[in-house]
Amino acid sequence: EPVCRIDDPAYQTREARTLARIKGFENQIEELKISHAADRKRLEIARRNQALSQTDFKRIQGLLKTDAAPRSSLDRAELALNRARDEAARLNRRVQAFPHTLNRAHSSLDEARAELSSVRNDIRFCRVTVPFTGRVRSVNAENGQYVETGQELAVLADDSLLEIEMASDIRDVRQWLRFDEDPATGSRNWFSGIKQVACRVFGTDTDSGRSRTG
DSSP: OOOOEEOOHHHHHHHHHHHHHHHHHHHHHHHHEEEEEHHHHHHHHHHEEEEEEEHHHHHHHHHHTTTOOOOOOOHHHHHHHHHHHHHHHHHHHHHHHHHHHHHHHHHHHHHHHHHHHHHHHHHTTEEEOSSSOEEEEEEOOOTTOOTTOOOEEEEOOOOOOOOOOOOOOOHHHHHHHHBOOOOOTTOOOOSSOOOOOOEEEOOOOOSSOEEEEE
C-alpha cells in the first residue's frame, strides 16, 4: 500500500491525449499503406494510358504528313499525351515518396509511445511507497495540501534495524553479547563478529511496559 498519493489528474489527461495521438498515428500508417497500394495500381494504369496516348499521337502525326488527318487531331492527341504523362509522373512521385512518408509517421508514433511511457512513469511516482515495514515518526503534510518539489512529507522508521548507543564495561558486555570464535585460535575476541541471537526488548515509557521479541 502507498504511504501517500499525489493527485494526478493532469497526468491522467496527458495519458489520455497521448493514447489518442498513438491511435491516430497507427490509423495514419494503415491509411498510408492502403493508399500506397492503390497508387501503385493507378500508376500501372496511368503508364498504360501514357503508352496508348503516345501510340495515338505518333499515328496521327504520321497521318498528318499525308494530309490524312487535320491539324486539330494532332493537337488533341498531344494534349492527351501530356495529360497522361503528367498523371503518370504525379503518381510515380507519390509511390517514390511513400517510404519517406511512412518513416515520418513511424517516427511520430515512436515519439508518442515514448511520451506515453514517460507520463506513466510520472503517474507511477504519484504513489509513494517504501521498501520496508515500519512506523511513522512524523507527518509534515495534510491531505489536499499543495507541496513543493523536494518537500519532506513524512519521516518513517524501519523497526527491523535498531541501533542503541550505550556506555558499558567490557566485562558486562561479554555477559550478554555473543562473539564469533576466531577460526585460527578458537577464542572469542572483542573485535570478532557478533552473533545474532533472539532477544526481548522492554520499554519503560508506560507503567505496564511494552516488549518486543526479535
